[in-house]
Amino acid sequence: MRLVIVFICLTVLSGYVANADEQLSRQSKQSALEADLERLANTDVSKLAVYTELVKLIRRTDPQQALKYGEQGVALHFQHNAAGEHAKLIGYLTKIYLERGQLDVAAEMIERGLELANKSGDTLALSVNLFNQALRYQLSNQLILAISSYQALETVYQDLADNARLASTYNNLGIIYFKLGNFDQALRAYQKALPLYSEQTNSSHYANTLMNIGEVFYWLNDYRQAEQNYLLGLEQIDPQSAPLSHLEGKQRLGMLYLAQKRFVIAREHFERALELALIHELTSTQITLYFELIKLAAETNDTLLMQSSLVSAEQLMPLQTKSELLTSIDYFRAFVASYNGDWQRAEQSIDRLFNNKLFKPRYFVLQDAFSLAFKIKARLGKAEQANELILKSFNHYQQHQEDNRDIQFSQYAQLYKTDQKEHQLAVLKQQATLQENERLKAQQTATVKTFVFVLISLILLMLVLVFSMKTRSLRRENQLSNQLMSEKKQFFADISHELRTPLTVFKLKMEELEYDIADDPKTVYKLLHERIDSFNCLINDISLLALNDRGELELDRETFALQHFFERRAAELQVLAERHSLSVQINIRLSAWHNATLDGARIRQVLTNLFSNACRYTNSPGNIVFTVEVNNDELLWSIEDSSPALEPEQYQKIFNRLYRADKSRSRKLGGSGLGLAICRDLICAHHGSISAEPSSLGGVKVSVNIPLNQ
Incomplete structure (x- = not known):
C-alpha cells in the first residue's frame, strides 16, 4: 500500500513539473509573438502569420484571448490578398469552437476556411480545415461524411509527407469503422497507422493503436490475441508520462479477464484503473469501472462488492452529464436489486431504463436488459406486461435502426450533392477557359464528358451499394424470423413424435388385452407399466424445464x-x-x-x-x-x-x-x-x-x- 501511495505521489509530482516547464516555454513564445505584433506595422503582410501563430499557441490555455487576436487578424486580412494565411487563421479559430461544442458556428467557419484554402492552393491550410471538417462530422455522429473527409485528408498528408498526422488520420478512421461495426476496415486502418507511429519518439500513440487492434480482436472473441495486443501496448506506455493511456489499458485488460472468468486478476486491473481515474478526476471512467465491478461481483457472488460499487457509482452521478451513463445506471440498479430480491425497486429502475429508449448501450448488452425485465415482471406476476414492454422496446429499437439507415443514406446523398456542386464549378471554370482560349475547346469538352461519365458512374455505384446493403439487411432479418419459426415448428413436431409413437404402441397393447389376444398378458402389462414410466419421465423433464424458464426452479441445498x-x-x-x-x-x-x-x-x-x-x-x-x-x-x-x-x-x-x-x-x-x-x-x-x-x-x-x- 505504501508503494502504491509513493507511486501515485511521484506520478502527480512529475506531471506538475512537466506542466510547469511547458507553461514557461509557452509564455516565453507568447511574449515574443506579442512583441512582434507591436513592432510590425499593419501594412507588413508578415504580421498576418504572427496572428495565426498566436491563436495556434494559446487557443487551449486562453481561448478567449485567442479569439480576440483572431478577430484582429481576420480584420487585417481584408487589407491583404493572402488567402492561404487567412485560411490557416480561420482553421485554428475553428478549433476553439469545436472544443466548446459550438458545431454550427464551426460548420460556417470550416466552409469559409476550405474555400480560401482551395483558392490559395495552400496544402497546409487545406489540411487544417479538412481536419476540422472531419472532426465536426465525427462529433456530430455523421460518420459516413467523417470517413469521406478523413480520406480526403489522407491524400493531403501524403502530399505533405506528414507521417505523424497521416498516422492519426488512419487511427481516427479505424475508430469510426469500429464504431460502425466494420471490423475488417478498422483493422486495415489501424495496421496502416501502426508502422507510421513506430517512427515517432512518442511511443504512447503506437501503444494506443496496438490496444485499439486488441479491442477489435476482443469484440471478435479472439481473447488470446486481444490479450497479447493489450499487454504489448502497456509495455510501450510510461505510466508517468501517459497515465491516461495506462489507465485505459488496465481497464481493457480487466474487461478481457472478466470475459474469460479470470476474476481475481480482472479485479486487480479494475482497482488500479480506479486509482488513476480518481487522481485525474475522470468521473465518467470511474463510473464505468464501477459498472464492470458490479458485473464481476455478480459472477463471484460478492454481494458486498456489488453493493459498494453501485453506491459509489450513484454518488458520482450528480457530477455526470453524459446521458448514456445517466440511463445505464438504471440497468445496474435493477440488476443489483433483483440480485438481492428487491423486485419492486428492480421494476422501478428497469421501467426508467426502457422509458429512456437507450438502443445501443455501451456498458451492458441490450438482450440482457430484456431478459432482466422479463425476469423481474415474471417475479411480480406481470408476465403479460413484460411481453408488452419488451415488444414495445423492440419496436422502438427497429425504428431506431431504420432512422440510422435513413441518416446514413442522407449522408451518402449529401456526398453526392457535394460532388455535383464541385462538378458545376468545374463546368463554369471550363467555360471561362474556353472563352479565353478557343484552341482548347475540343480537348476541354472531351475532359468534361469524361468527368461527367465517371461522376455518374460513381453515383450509380454508390446507389447500388446502398440498395444492396439495405436488401442484405432485410434478407438477414427475414432469415432470422424464418429460423425462429422453423425452430418453433421443429420443437412441437419433436414433442408430438415423442408422444405419438409410444401412445400408438400403448393403444395396440391395450387392444390385445381388451380382445384377449395377447400371448403373454403379464409381459404386456409389464410393457404398459414401462410406457407409463416413460411418459412420467418425459412429463417430469418438460415440467423441470418449464420451471427453469419461469425462474421458479429452486435448489434444496x-x-x-x-x-x-x-x-x-x-x-x-x-x-x-x-x-x-x-x-x-x-x-x-x-x-x-x-x-x-x-x-x-x-x-x-x-x-x-x-x-x-x-x-x-x-x-x-x-x-x-x-x-x-x-x-x-x-x-x-x-x-x-x-x-x-x-x-x-x-x-x-x-x-x-x-x-x-x-x-x-x-x-x-x-x-x-x-x-x-x-x-x-x-x-x-x-x-x-x-x-x-x-x-x-x-x-x-x-x-x-x-x-x-x-
Missing part, C-alpha cells in the same frame, strides 16, 4: 462430504457400465475435508443423465473415464468415452432441447432428448457451466465446473 458422495456415484456408474459391457476408470481426487453446499439430489440427477448417455451411446466393448477434483475453489468433473464421436458442429447443439445427434439410434436406445438440456439448466442454477468437446478416447468428453464459494 445441503452441506455434505464430496468424497463419499462421488464414491457412491462412481459405484452406480460401475454397475451401469457392466450392463453395457464397458470398462470404467475412476479418478476421484478428493480428500475427506472437501465439503460443499449443493443440492445433492440435482447433482445426482445430472450425473445419472451423463452416465446414462455415456453408457448408451458408447460402442461395446469400450471405455469410460470419470474424473472429479477440486481446484481453486471450483468443483470439476468430466466424463469421457470411446467412439463414436460427434461431428464438430454438434458439440454445442447437444445441449439444445430435443436435439439428437443420431435420431434413429437415439430413439432406438430410448430417452426424450431433454437430458442434456436439463443438465445444463441444473448446473447453471448452481452458477456453474457445462460443455462438450472431442475426447482423447475417440468419443465425447463432457466437462462440468461449479464454484464452491457461493
Whole structure:
C-alpha cells in the first residue's frame, strides 16, 4: 500500500513539473509573438502569420484571448490578398469552437476556411480545415461524411509527407469503422497507422493503436490475441508520462479477464484503473469501472462488492452529464436489486431504463436488459406486461435502426450533392477557359464528358451499394424470423413424435388385452407399466424445464462430504457400465475435508443423465473415464468415452432441447432428448457451466465446473 501511495505521489509530482516547464516555454513564445505584433506595422503582410501563430499557441490555455487576436487578424486580412494565411487563421479559430461544442458556428467557419484554402492552393491550410471538417462530422455522429473527409485528408498528408498526422488520420478512421461495426476496415486502418507511429519518439500513440487492434480482436472473441495486443501496448506506455493511456489499458485488460472468468486478476486491473481515474478526476471512467465491478461481483457472488460499487457509482452521478451513463445506471440498479430480491425497486429502475429508449448501450448488452425485465415482471406476476414492454422496446429499437439507415443514406446523398456542386464549378471554370482560349475547346469538352461519365458512374455505384446493403439487411432479418419459426415448428413436431409413437404402441397393447389376444398378458402389462414410466419421465423433464424458464426452479441445498458422495456415484456408474459391457476408470481426487453446499439430489440427477448417455451411446466393448477434483475453489468433473464421436458442429447443439445427434439410434436406445438440456439448466442454477468437446478416447468428453464459494 505504501508503494502504491509513493507511486501515485511521484506520478502527480512529475506531471506538475512537466506542466510547469511547458507553461514557461509557452509564455516565453507568447511574449515574443506579442512583441512582434507591436513592432510590425499593419501594412507588413508578415504580421498576418504572427496572428495565426498566436491563436495556434494559446487557443487551449486562453481561448478567449485567442479569439480576440483572431478577430484582429481576420480584420487585417481584408487589407491583404493572402488567402492561404487567412485560411490557416480561420482553421485554428475553428478549433476553439469545436472544443466548446459550438458545431454550427464551426460548420460556417470550416466552409469559409476550405474555400480560401482551395483558392490559395495552400496544402497546409487545406489540411487544417479538412481536419476540422472531419472532426465536426465525427462529433456530430455523421460518420459516413467523417470517413469521406478523413480520406480526403489522407491524400493531403501524403502530399505533405506528414507521417505523424497521416498516422492519426488512419487511427481516427479505424475508430469510426469500429464504431460502425466494420471490423475488417478498422483493422486495415489501424495496421496502416501502426508502422507510421513506430517512427515517432512518442511511443504512447503506437501503444494506443496496438490496444485499439486488441479491442477489435476482443469484440471478435479472439481473447488470446486481444490479450497479447493489450499487454504489448502497456509495455510501450510510461505510466508517468501517459497515465491516461495506462489507465485505459488496465481497464481493457480487466474487461478481457472478466470475459474469460479470470476474476481475481480482472479485479486487480479494475482497482488500479480506479486509482488513476480518481487522481485525474475522470468521473465518467470511474463510473464505468464501477459498472464492470458490479458485473464481476455478480459472477463471484460478492454481494458486498456489488453493493459498494453501485453506491459509489450513484454518488458520482450528480457530477455526470453524459446521458448514456445517466440511463445505464438504471440497468445496474435493477440488476443489483433483483440480485438481492428487491423486485419492486428492480421494476422501478428497469421501467426508467426502457422509458429512456437507450438502443445501443455501451456498458451492458441490450438482450440482457430484456431478459432482466422479463425476469423481474415474471417475479411480480406481470408476465403479460413484460411481453408488452419488451415488444414495445423492440419496436422502438427497429425504428431506431431504420432512422440510422435513413441518416446514413442522407449522408451518402449529401456526398453526392457535394460532388455535383464541385462538378458545376468545374463546368463554369471550363467555360471561362474556353472563352479565353478557343484552341482548347475540343480537348476541354472531351475532359468534361469524361468527368461527367465517371461522376455518374460513381453515383450509380454508390446507389447500388446502398440498395444492396439495405436488401442484405432485410434478407438477414427475414432469415432470422424464418429460423425462429422453423425452430418453433421443429420443437412441437419433436414433442408430438415423442408422444405419438409410444401412445400408438400403448393403444395396440391395450387392444390385445381388451380382445384377449395377447400371448403373454403379464409381459404386456409389464410393457404398459414401462410406457407409463416413460411418459412420467418425459412429463417430469418438460415440467423441470418449464420451471427453469419461469425462474421458479429452486435448489434444496445441503452441506455434505464430496468424497463419499462421488464414491457412491462412481459405484452406480460401475454397475451401469457392466450392463453395457464397458470398462470404467475412476479418478476421484478428493480428500475427506472437501465439503460443499449443493443440492445433492440435482447433482445426482445430472450425473445419472451423463452416465446414462455415456453408457448408451458408447460402442461395446469400450471405455469410460470419470474424473472429479477440486481446484481453486471450483468443483470439476468430466466424463469421457470411446467412439463414436460427434461431428464438430454438434458439440454445442447437444445441449439444445430435443436435439439428437443420431435420431434413429437415439430413439432406438430410448430417452426424450431433454437430458442434456436439463443438465445444463441444473448446473447453471448452481452458477456453474457445462460443455462438450472431442475426447482423447475417440468419443465425447463432457466437462462440468461449479464454484464452491457461493
